Amino acid sequence: MKVEAKELIVEGKDKTVFATDSPDVALVRYKDQITAFHNIKRATIKGKAEASCKIASLLYGFLAEQGIPTHFIEDVSPTEQTCRRVEIIPLQFIVRNWIAGSAAKFLHVEPGTKPSNVIYEIRYNNNEAGFPIINDHHAVALGIVTYKELEELYAMVAKVNDCLLKVFADAGIDLIDFKFECGRTADGKLVVADEFSPDTCRLWDAKTGDSLDKDRFRHDMGGVIDAYQLVLERLTKLKEK
Ligand code: TMP
Ligand code: ASP
Secondary structure: OOOOOOOEEEEOOOEEEEEOOOOOEEEEEEOOEEEEOOOOEEEEOOOHHHHHHHHHHHHHHHHHHOOOOEOEEEEEEOOEEEEEOOEEOOEEEEEEOOEOHHHHHHOOOOOOEOOOOOEEEEEEOOOOOOOOEEOHHHHHHOOOOOHHHHHHHHHHHHHHHHHHHHHHHHOOEEEEEEEEOEEEOOOOOEEEOOOOOOOOEEEEEOOOOOEOOOHHHHOOOOOHHHHHHHHHHHHHHHHHO
16 A cells, blocks of 8 residues: 655654554654664664564564554555554563573573573663663553553563564574563554564574574674574565465
8 A cells, every 4th residue: 555654753763653644544664774772883784674674564463363463554665564653651561581681681690591480571661761670560650551551561461472482483583582662542452562573672593592683783793684684584484384
């Protein structure tokens, strides 16, 4: 479907969001931009917009098959998608199936350690506050969510994790951890409202342990676009099965 970008809603680090003719629909345009450590590190990587957009679209599809509601509507070009406009809840949900990244540091545990339980964290999505890890009571006290919504959100987070863990396992990839955000539709329904891509997950090849995500950029490992394209190739094959 042809959709025209109207006024700018938000210029993000790696995506731009535009209004469209329809008040309920936004156009998301992915960029070839990659950033890390809250924009301290930046680069342009040719082909990243297309790889991320296609990976996100495939993953939204797998979530939809499991009945998990997302804001995604459809792809409108290789680097653009339409999404339902929702009120974004300023929380980042972080799910850790293995301990890595910041958790390896603050828990003082070897990266790659498998915990006995899945670890769920929430972060306050607020730049001035420095994106702190908070607990449920902080989130309710800030008026961001109710306890009832949190219960629903955690159930959705667990469902998303079950689905994506299996999808990536079938693609020969361990889903180490990931982050996502949720939103409220006009009629108050909670939906997943964030991209899933190697920008927002840690993905390790199940055989070799190679990193197939943004850590390659964060830690100057090289081969960023090759890793994103490998993830895309494996997910595409899975979809075609
Ligand atoms: P962390 O180990 O740095 O806390 O990150 C956990 C996961 O969440 C990792 O897959 C990267 C992702 N993430 C984001 O996508 N955006 C963020 O702002 C943060 C802090 C993490
Ligand atoms: N997503 C965060 C940022 O862009 C953290 C990171 O990915 O390193 O700053």
